[in-house]
Amino acid sequence: MSEHRIPKEAVLVLEDGRTFRGEAYGALGTTVGEAVFATGMTGYQETLTDPSYHRQVVVMTAPHIGNTGINAEDRESERVWVAGLVIRDPALRPSNWRSRGDLEDGLRRAGVVGISGVDTRAVTLHLRDRGAMRAGIFSGEAAAATREEMVRTVTEAPVMTGAALAAEVTTQHPYVVSPPEGTPTRFTVAALDLGIKGRTPALLAARGIRVHVLPSTSTFEEVLATQPDGVFFSNGPGDPATADHEVGLLRSVLDAGLPFFGICFGNQLLGRALGLGTYKLAFGHRGINQPVLDRSTGRVEVTAHNHGFAIAWPQGVPTDQAADTPYGPVRCSHVALNDDVVEGLSCEQVPAFSVQYHPEAAAGPHDAEYLFDRFVDMLTGHQQQEDTRAQA
């Protein structure tokens, strides 16, 4: 049992002044960020370590958090990225065969301020009614401030719209993820790390892809230096409207005719490279039970989501009709069944596609893992074309 059990006061304050009182969880102090709610019943460790949650105060709607402790396998990066954690009922004693520690101790070690004892479903309903906003958690001595002082601290925090965050989370140095022993290497892919989750290169590598993970600031020459058969852009935090360098890089990739696959932030950047706009959703999609229609098969998938922005479809609600772009027609390949948000793009004249959600899951259902196979099919098709061209 963790050593903190003398309850210390904590307060969650939203930027519109709505206040929730609870108990300190994790490190003591003050933290601010964008308030977002995540609806997964499992997967808290993956969420906390997903770099896409950088600068966000995550509210968990599942009432009981910490039950299975923390372990060495479920982290998606080397650190906790969330700015703060809001939960209802913390598990007092983790229990799982893989558990190597207590969640609250882990947060304390990571210096992440949290709050427990909050009616997280009430917070969620509030965010759904009023839309995305900033929040602060104030615990220990910081909880003694007046509400006005706390609201001031919250409203001094930067908003997510206009935030360029990829450079804050990306790897400093390139590294390679190779196929596991016994899996022959069939392709090389350059993966731009905009906040990549560990499971993504692992799933690519499992399919015989040697993955060069590159910093987000990489140039097209640095991408080409890996001699890639294809290029991948990862998930990541921040506003896609700010990522001009990455959009320019992606246009060079499309101009060169290299196969491209993007996930989440990578999907938004494909949209931008094609000339489509992006916008901020009222309160975002974050959870692991989001229904998505794959229009190419008519199949509905249950999928993992974590996005606050989305692609603006030129004709409003995305239909079957392709949109014209400088790179030829693009289709909305996948659509969210809850709210008609664009969840995937598929180009017809260049070998490029992307999804707004998370086929790597981690956490979440595996319905969408076939998208990694689609990328392999695209790489295979492209290589055959190149071979034919070389022989001609």
Ligand SMILES: NC(=O)CC[C@H](N)C(=O)O
């Ligand atoms: N997981 C992601 O890649 C998120 C993309 C982007 N930061 C958004 O919130 O929409």
